[in-house]
Amino acid sequence: MPDVTTRQGRALGTQDKIVKLGLITFNKAEVIGYGEEGKVYKGKFGEFTNAAIKDYVFTNSSTIARLKERAVKANESLRNVTCANIVGFFSFYEKPNAFYLCMELCDCNLEYFIRHWPQEIPKNGFEQTLNGLNVLHENQFLHRDLKPSNVLVKRERTRILLKVSDFSLSKEADAKMSVTSGPYVGTVGWMPPEIHHEVEAKSPNIVVNASADIFACGMLGYYVVSAGNMLYHSQQDINQDNADYRYLHNHTAEDLVRAMTCRDERKRPNAKMCLQHPYHWDSCKTIRYFKDVSDTIIGEQRNNNTNMANALDQNFHQVFQLEWETTLTLQVQIELFTAPRTRTRPRYNKFKVSSLIRAIRNTKDHFHEMVHLHQELGNDEIELLAYWTKLFPQLFIHAYTTLKPMANLYRNLQQYY
Structure with a gap:
């Protein structure tokens, strides 16, 4: 034929x-x-x-x-x-x-999509890209050339899917998730510094690890979350660590991107760990986390143990300047600090992060009793969480990173780490 x-x-x-x-x-x-x-x-x-x-x-x-x-x-x-x-x-x-x-067949690549429809970027776009990379790594392949033009976008019924593509530079990895390459191992402007250094040195055999994909995926994550802005504007910026975080307004996302683009490749999380990062949690899981943290603190205090509370309170300035009471809206201030104390209205310490987390816990647990506050707190748990995180945008990642080293000591927190 x-x-x-x-x-x-x-x-x-x-x-x-x-x-x-x-x-x-x-x-x-x-x-x-x-x-x-x-x-x-x-x-x-x-x-x-x-x-x-x-x-x-x-x-x-x-x-x-x-x-x-x-x-x-x-x-x-x-x-x-x-x-x-x-x-x-x-x-x-x-x-x-x-x-x-x-x-x-897909509709276009990510670069084209973001340029023309930035408002339609799916909220879980970062997670989708990571999921594709994780599956690739689970099957012992390294991509080695992640960038916006190698992620395709497909409209499928009511959802928009991001798909990792172009495996022309992909290579099957060994048991340590590494491969030995020749001089061409990616695209300038998207290479991690350790790989570009070897390329510039014209090394005949360049060892590429899964961490190189993680670095590029971290840059991609920033690109997606910031609607098309670049974390690094050139390979020189990458090599000199001149990151531009001006367009990333989510502190939890920033924590993940910083971890993925860590200068020390040995400290970068793998793809599965990235998918477990709290940036990808939904509102219900996040507010449940705050409740479990507060319950654990209350349990410790009953046993005259303040280790967890002390850890959270030590660097309070990462969450608020001097105290958190005056940041609240008026009616919530009155409810938490002025109204007569009862079982559902404990005394709060406006200088402590642990007390702020307890306030979140109590507004969650007694939400349906606080109908008079729904105009400020919202009408459901999603809006309730949005109220608190808008006022204290660094609280969540502060609590998560502070408690991470001690999470293995607390059974009800291990599920989050």
Whole structure:
């Protein structure tokens, strides 16, 4: 069967070239993207499945063989993995000096999407990207070239999915999640400093670890959460650690990005740990965390133990300047500090973080009794949490990081760490 056919009744021309490669069919006029190795076309796999076909055309047969080995091996290994955040792989076709990958058709890449529809970025976009990377790492592959153009976006019914794609530089890792590479191991401007240093030194064998993917994914996370802003504006900024956090207004997200882009690659969390970070928690889990922390403090104090409270209160200035009472809205101030004390109205210490967390706990536990405060606190737990975190934006991450070293001592807190 010839590779190129034409639509019946029309003259052969570039715009009418239909390429058929086994079960893969596409029109050379329908270019939907460009990669460093070739073009991406809209086509079909079989008769009914829409697909994206990426061509890799080279005169160097060894280059073709190397790219084919990497891209096809990763895609074949992930073919049976169920993950909405990795682009689907259908098939490939090989010709002399060229091969073609047939993949799931998406709408555009992340760079294009954020440029045109920044208001539509899904709130869990960072988590989706991490989830795709985690699945890749769980299957012993390193991506080695994470960047916005290698994350695809697909509108699917009522949700928007982010999908890690382009495995042309991916490589199967050893048991320590590392690979030995030649000089090309990513894109300048997205390389972690330790890898770029080796590239500049022209090292013939560069060892790349999973932590390199984590660094790039941290940059991607910032890019997503800040609606298209860059954490580092150049590779030089990366190398000199000139990070720009001006556009990240979520302190919990900042904590995660800082951990992922740590200068010491040994201290970067793995993808699974990143997914467990509190930035990805929903409101119900977060407010439950505050309740469990407060319950633990109350239990300790009954036994004349103040270790946890002392740890939280020691660096109170990270949460508020001198005291937290005057930060509250008027009616909540009256409820917590002026109204007569009862069982549901304990005395609060306006100078202590632990007492602030107890106030959150009590407004949660007695929320339905505080109908008179719903105009300020909100109408449900989601709005209740929003009230407190808006007034004290650094409280959550302060509590989480402060208690992390001692969490293993408390059974009801271990689930959060």
